[in-house]
Amino acid sequence: MRVLLVGAGGVGTAVTRIAARRDFFEHMVVADYDEDRARAAVAGVPRAGGPDPAGTDGGTAGGGRFSAARVDASDEAAVRELLARERCDVLLNATDPRFVMPLFRASLAAGAHYLDMAMSLSRPHPRRPYEECGVKLGDEQFALAEDWSESGRVALVGMGVEPGLSDVFARHAADELFDSIEEVGVRDGANLTVEGHDFAPSFSIWTTIEECLNPPVVFETGRGWFTTPPFSEPEVFDFPEGIGPVECVNVEHEEVLLIPRWVDADRVTFKYGLGSDFVNTLRVLHQIGLDRTEPVTVRGADGPVRVSPRDVVAACLPDPATLGDRMRGKTCAGTWVKGVRDGRPREVYLYHVVDNEWSMREYGSQAVVWQTAVNPVVALELLATGAWSGTGILGPEAFEARPFLDLLTEYGTPWGMREQ
Amino acid sequence: MRVLLVGAGGVGTAVTRIAARRDFFEHMVVADYDEDRARAAVAGVPRAGGPDPAGTDGGTAGGGRFSAARVDASDEAAVRELLARERCDVLLNATDPRFVMPLFRASLAAGAHYLDMAMSLSRPHPRRPYEECGVKLGDEQFALAEDWSESGRVALVGMGVEPGLSDVFARHAADELFDSIEEVGVRDGANLTVEGHDFAPSFSIWTTIEECLNPPVVFETGRGWFTTPPFSEPEVFDFPEGIGPVECVNVEHEEVLLIPRWVDADRVTFKYGLGSDFVNTLRVLHQIGLDRTEPVTVRGADGPVRVSPRDVVAACLPDPATLGDRMRGKTCAGTWVKGVRDGRPREVYLYHVVDNEWSMREYGSQAVVWQTAVNPVVALELLATGAWSGTGILGPEAFEARPFLDLLTEYGTPWGMREQ
Numbered sequence: 090m091r092v093l094l095v096g097a098g099g100v101g102t103a104v105t106r107i108a109a110r111r112d113f114f115e116h117m118v119v120a121d122y123d124e125d126r127a128r129a130a131v132a133g134v135p136r137a138g139g140p141d142p143a144g145t146d147g148g149t150a151g152g153g154r155f156s157a158a159r160v161d162a163s164d165e166a167a168v169r170e171l172l173a174r175e176r177c178d179v180l181l182n183a184t185d186p187r188f189v190m191p192l193f194r195a196s197l198a199a200g201a202h203y204l205d206m207a208m209s210l211s212r213p214h215p216r217r218p219y220e221e222c223g224v225k226l227g228d229e230q231f232a233l234a235e236d237w238s239e240s241g242r243v244a245l246v247g248m249g250v251e252p253g254l255s256d257v258f259a260r261h262a263a264d265e266l267f268d269s270i271e272e273v274g275v276r277d278g279a280n281l282t283v284e285g286h287d288f289a290p291s292f293s294i295w296t297t298i299e300e301c302l303n304p305p306v307v308f309e310t311g312r313g314w315f316t317t318p319p320f321s322e323p324e325v326f327d328f329p330e331g332i333g334p335v336e337c338v339n340v341e342h343e344e345v346l347l348i349p350r351w352v353d354a355d356r357v358t359f360k361y362g363l364g365s366d367f368v369n370t371l372r373v374l375h376q377i378g379l380d381r382t383e384p385v386t387v388r389g390a391d392g393p394v395r396v397s398p399r400d401v402v403a404a405c406l407p408d409p410a411t412l413g414d415r416m417r418g419k420t421c422a423g424t425w426v427k428g429v430r431d432g433r434p435r436e437v438y439l440y441h442v443v444d445n446e447w448s449m450r451e452y453g454s455q456a457v458v459w460q461t462a463v464n465p466v467v468a469l470e471l472l473a474t475g476a477w478s479g480t481g482i483l484g485p486e487a488f489e490a491r492p493f494l495d496l497l498t499e500y501g502t503p504w505g506m507r508e509q
Numbered sequence: 510m511r512v513l514l515v516g517a518g519g520v521g522t523a524v525t526r527i528a529a530r531r532d533f534f535e536h537m538v539v540a541d542y543d544e545d546r547a548r549a550a551v552a553g554v555p556r557a558g559g560p561d562p563a564g565t566d567g568g569t570a571g572g573g574r575f576s577a578a579r580v581d582a583s584d585e586a587a588v589r590e591l592l593a594r595e596r597c598d599v600l601l602n603a604t605d606p607r608f609v610m611p612l613f614r615a616s617l618a619a620g621a622h623y624l625d626m627a628m629s630l631s632r633p634h635p636r637r638p639y640e641e642c643g644v645k646l647g648d649e650q651f652a653l654a655e656d657w658s659e660s661g662r663v664a665l666v667g668m669g670v671e672p673g674l675s676d677v678f679a680r681h682a683a684d685e686l687f688d689s690i691e692e693v694g695v696r697d698g699a700n701l702t703v704e705g706h707d708f709a710p711s712f713s714i715w716t717t718i719e720e721c722l723n724p725p726v727v728f729e730t731g732r733g734w735f736t737t738p739p740f741s742e743p744e745v746f747d748f749p750e751g752i753g754p755v756e757c758v759n760v761e762h763e764e765v766l767l768i769p770r771w772v773d774a775d776r777v778t779f780k781y782g783l784g785s786d787f788v789n790t791l792r793v794l795h796q797i798g799l800d801r802t803e804p805v806t807v808r809g810a811d812g813p814v815r816v817s818p819r820d821v822v823a824a825c826l827p828d829p830a831t832l833g834d835r836m837r838g839k840t841c842a843g844t845w846v847k848g849v850r851d852g853r854p855r856e857v858y859l860y861h862v863v864d865n866e867w868s869m870r871e872y873g874s875q876a877v878v879w880q881t882a883v884n885p886v887v888a889l890e891l892l893a894t895g896a897w898s899g900t901g902i903l904g905p906e907a908f909e910a911r912p913f914l915d916l917l918t919e920y921g922t923p924w925g926m927r928e929q
Contacts, residue, residue, distance in 0.1 A: 288796040373793040376708040378825040385824040387816045394814040396807045401821045404805040405798040 090114040090473040093172055093201070095162050095192055096183035097121035097130040098293075099410025100206070100249075103454035103462035104183060105155060107500070109134045111466065113473040117155050118175045124159035131157045133453070162188035168195035177201055179472070181465055185295060186210050193230055193244065202242045202472065204465050206249030207296065208343045211303055218304050219318040225306065226346050231482055238481035245468060245483055250422045250441065251277055251359075252343035253464040253485050254497070254504075258424035258439035259344070261490035263352045266437060270354040270428035275344045276438070278328040278335035278362030279420035281445060281456065283412050288370060291416065291457040294403050298380045301363065301371050305339035308349045308357040316341075319375075320368050324360065328421045329507055330442045335362035344424075347484035354428075374402060413455030416445045420456045438507045441497075451501075467496050510534040510893040513592055513621070515582050515612055516603035517541035517550040518713075519830025520626070520669075523874035523882035524603060525575060527920070529554045531886065533893040537575050538595045544579035551577045553873070582608035588615035597621055599892070601885055605715060606630050613650055613664065622662045622892065624885050626669030627716065628763045631723055638724050639738040645726065646766050651902060658901035665888060668905050670842045670861065671697055671779075672763035673884040674917070674924075678844035678859035679764070681910035683772045686857060690774040690848035695764045696858070698748040698755035698782030699840035701865060701876065703832050708790060711836065711877040714823050718800045721783065721791050725759035728769045728777040736761075739795075740788050744780065748841045749927055750862045755782035764844075767904035774848075794822060833875030836865045840876045858927045861917075871921075887916050 090113065094101055097119050105119060121127040134155050160171050162184045168191065172180060179202040182192045186207040196203035208227035215223065230246060237244050247253055255275045263270060283289040290297055304316035320338040327334045342359035349357055363371070374380045379402050384395035423440030445456035452459055468485070471477035476492045485493075494504060510533065514521055517539050525539060541547040554575050580591050582604045588611065592600060599622040602612045606627040616623035628647035635643065650666060657664050667673055675695045683690060703709040710717055724736035740758040747754045762779035769777055783791070794800045799822050804815035843860030865876035872879055888905070891897035896912045905913075914924060 369789065370793050370796070373790050374797075376790070377794075377822060379799065379822065381825070384810070385821065387820045387824045389814050389816055390804070394809050394816060396809055396814060396816055396821065398821055398825050400807045401805065401816065401818055402797060402799065404807045405801070405818050 090179060090469070091175065091177045092117040092469065093175060093177040093180045094119050094183060095121070095160060095168065095180060095188075097123075097127040098183065099408070099454070099458035100462045101183035102130040102133065102410065103452060103459045104181065104466055105130050105134050106452045106454060107459075107463050107466045108469075109155070111470060113470040115154070116175075118158050118171070118177065119155060120158040120160040120171060122159070122161055124157060127157035127159065131155045163191050165191040165195045165198070168192060169199045172196065172199035172201050179204065179469065181469065182206070183462075185293070186299065190229055193233070196244070197233065197236055197240060197242070200240065200242060203244040204248050204468060205246055206253060206461060206465060208246050208252075208346070210299070211306075211341060213304055214316070219316055222306060222314050222316055225314060226341065226343050234482050241480050243472070243479050243481065243483055245472070245485070247343040247347050248465045248468045248485050249461045250464050251275060252347055254441055255344050255422055255424045256347055256485035257490045257493050258504075259348045259352050259354075259426070260486035260488070261494060262424065262426040262437065262439065263354075264490060267426060267428040267430050267435060270352070270426060272356040272358065272427045273348055273352065273354045274357075274425045274427075275342065275359045275423070276326045276328075276337055276362070276425050277360070277422050278326060278332055278337065279418060279457070280332045280335075281416055281418040281420060284415040284417070286407065286412075286415075289407055289409070289412055291409050291412065291420070291455065293409065294406055295399060298371065298374065298399055298402070300341050301361065302375050302380050303341040305341050305359070306345045307339065308345050310355045314346070322358075322360070326360065326362065326425070328362070329438070329440055329505065330419060330421065332419055332421050332442070336364055337362045338368065348486055351484060351486040410455065410458055413445065413449045413453070416449075416455055419444045420460060422460060436509045438509060439504065440507070441502070441504045443502065463497070463500060463502060467493060467500060470496060510599060510889070511595060511597045512537040512889065513595060513597040513600045514539050514603060515541075515580060515588065515600060515608075517543075517547040518603065519828070519874070519878035520882045521603035522550040522553065522830065523872060523879045524601065524886055525550050525554050526872045526874060527879075527883050527886045528889075529575070531890060533890040535574070536595075538578050538591070538597065539575060540578040540580040540591060542579070542581055544577060547577035547579065551575045583611050585611040585615045585618070588612055589619045592616065592619040592621050599624065599889065601889065602626070603882075605713070606719065610649055613653070616664070617653065617656055617660060617662070620660065620662060623664040624668050624888060625666055626673060626881060626885060628666050628672075628766070630719070631726075631761060633724050634736070639736055642726060642734050642736055645734060646761065646763050654902050661900050663892070663899050664902045665892070666902060666904060667763040667767050668885045668888045669881045670884050671695060672767055673905055674861055675764050675842055675844045676767055676905035677910045677913050678924075679768045679772050679774075679846070680906035680908070681914060682844065682846040682848075682857065682859065683774075684910060687846060687848040687850050687855060690772070690846060692776040692778065692847045693768055693772065693774045694777075694845045694847075695762065695779045695843070696746045696748075696757055696782070696845050697780075697842050698746060698752055698757060699838060699877070700752045700755075701836055701838040701840060704835040704837070706827065706832075706835075709827055709829070709832055711829050711832065711840070711875065713829065714826055715819060718791065718794065718819055718822070720761050721781065722795050722800050723761040725761050725779070726765045727759065728765050730775045734766070742778075742780070746780065746782065746845070748782070749858070749860055749925065750839060750841065752839055752841055752862070756784055757782045758788065768906055771904060771906040830875065830878055833865065833869045833873070836869075836875055839864045840880060842880060856929045858929060859924065860927070861922070861924045863922065883917070883920060883922060887913060887920060890916060
């Protein structure tokens with residue numbers, strides 16, 4: 090298997106470090122808009138004799154299995170050419186969700202498989218944004234479902250940790266733990282702190298704003314998908330392994346769009362443990378309009394310039410990928426399932442916890458970024474070995490869960506289950 | 510008297526509308542970085558037959574007493590030349606405090622009098638910012654005190670409403686209402702709301718951030734000037750004329766630096782009725798670093814650009830000068846004084862309230878902007894008639910208060926006093 094990884098940010102860099110320890114693939118091209126960033130990721134890959142921070146091997150590393158390239162993820166033709174030139178079987182998208190569509194179309198055109206960790210963006214309903222869906226997450230991708238089916242290739246969408254592992258948990262619950270499911274509720278929480286920063290999000294603020302300020306989507310059998318106002322239905326969820334109770338609120342997330350397509354459940358929700366301080370911060374940004382992506386005109390050094398306020402917010406904050414050294418605590422992703430087994434009510438929480446201290450020591454990557462990155466590598470390995478196979482656009486829950494969960498454990502990062 | 514007004518924003522425009530009704534000056538040149546803005550201010554001046562919004566008189570109006578010019582307020586030489594070319598006796602600075610020093614120096618060099626409504630900016634103490642003063646508001650200006658004294662011209666600094674009228678009130682209290690003063694506490698509050706906006710500051714957000722997030726300064730006899738953390742010593746102050754109780758907090762303001770130079774008081778403070786929502790917003794902006802003025806690098810349409818985060822915040826919000834039509838309520842500026850008169854304790858609040866409905870109807874200017882603008886016009890008239898005279902750098906409290914307060918009432922905008 091030859092892989093084109095697009096995006097050498099925090100997640101992409103962690104992907105290279107995790108993949109370097111596995112032998113299921115032949116070659117991985119690491120491509121980024123900023124070629125230096127791609128080269129740095131390649132140079133940091135562990136190899137016989139340790140990493141090569143100076144990049145003296147000319148951009149290949151890890152026994153020559155990695156190489157760096159420059160590509161503009163928004164340039165579909167350039168991505169297609171790169172896939173062809175490098176004879177890649179699969180494109181792994183580790184960029185902002187803004188670049189999903191060009192990368193998705195380029196893969197289809199080039200006859201390559203495709204994996205991403207976030208789906209194409211939503212647009213709120215023009216008149217009833219907090220009641221009805223407009224364009225949903227992934228709609229633009231699923232519009233090409235027939236083309237993908239005909240291509241004989243698989244587009245495995247939403248294959249990070251959330252969406253991704255959370256969807257695998259839902260499928261596992263449906264297959265092995267429940268006879269019928271009342272609610273699947275993905276619940277995400279952490280107790281991470283960053284030394285020296287009052288406010289330092291552990292994940293891309295661009296994406297965090299996008300998912301937290303868009304109208305949250307909920308699925309109910311009979312009613313289908315609908316939306317609510319931001320931060321709706323707050324609840325305190327008790328997270329395992331010492332994280333403890335965190336206030337969670339509804340957030341727009343891919344699982345709610347994916348799970349009902351393959352798993353029978355009366356209700357599907359996603360709640361994020363933002364905590365009240367973070368919710369307050371997001372509310373203020375929204376009130377001022379600093380969450381907006383449409384550019385505003387501002388005085389620059391050489392006259393007026395146009396910038397997106399959300400990009401300015403991101404530029405003011407530290408890059409989450411660089412915070413690992415000063416971060417303390419654990420992050421938990423998981424799926425809470427309520428239903429019936431053998432005629433009796435049952436409730437479980439299937440979860441995966443990463444301790445930042447461990448991920449920094451083992452991989453030099455901070456916990457949230459590492460937890461996102463490990464899952465698509467496991468999925469690539471399942472596709473490479475044929476343990477997972479299929480054609481068309483598929484979510485993680487379209488595949489048997491057991492092989493994934495077993496291989497994840499083999500990667501040294503086991504999952505857990507709490508009966509409640 | 511020939512006046513050079515620099516700055517045709519909300520306050521500058523209101524200055525032209527107020528001055529147009531008075532005959533103490535011969536000519537007013539309205540200069541701005543954006544000449545269109547200066548022309549619009551001039552064209553909007555009421556004249557025989559009404560205003561001239563199309564500017565068809567070629568940039569003069571109000572019986573030829575106003576004309577427009579372009580000037581960069583940061584270009585000292587250009588301002589000096591303009592003063593000379595237009596034979597102006599006085600420069601009235603209605604720009605951001607960033608431009609105080611070049612305008613102040615240009616006036617000195619040109620032999621013109623100078624008035625402003627905010628003083629040169631402070632810089633926090635490098636090690637103990639919330640305990641000790643670094644560079645104080647106005648320090649850079651007072652460093653030129655000797656030059657101004659020798660020039661025979663007056664630099665009347667801090668002559669808006671706050672600082673300005675609030676300082677006049679302090680002098681009036683010292684002269685006519687108290688034998689000794691324990692505390693002079695300037696207190697500013699409003700009940701203004703803006704239709705259609707959850708968050709729409711009624712005054713320059715650039716200046717509001719500057720004064721609210723800098724360490725607040727306090728004066729005490731014996732101890733001198735010192736600082737506290739932002740938003741310190743919250744108190745609820747009951748504002749008159751139906752505004753009612755508002756939570757006020759310490760804020761860095763010029764009165765604390767000016768009043769002790771000319772008025773005997775054991776303690777001088779400034780508290781601003783921000784309200785808890787506004788304090789929360791400012792805290793969040795500060796936590797993210799969006800209050801910063803040093804530029805950050807952001808992706809622009811044609812590659813990376815450098816912008817100041819605070820300018821981006823301002824660009825996201827509506828221009829306060831344009832909000833008058835959708836604004837409701839009143840704004841109150843005033844000075845609370847506690848002390849002794851005839852051996853008995855006394856407490857008074859001297860205040861000036863502007864109802865937005867009135868200022869919009871009478872002058873087409875929103876209340877906060879109009880209230881700031883009327884005071885320097887009154888001061889100019891006192892200087893023109895000789896009722897006020899002096900040389901050197903002087904605050905409003907360096908002059909007798911009575912002529913100012915009487916003329917303000919003659920302008921149709923009376924002040925009030927509450928014995929408490």
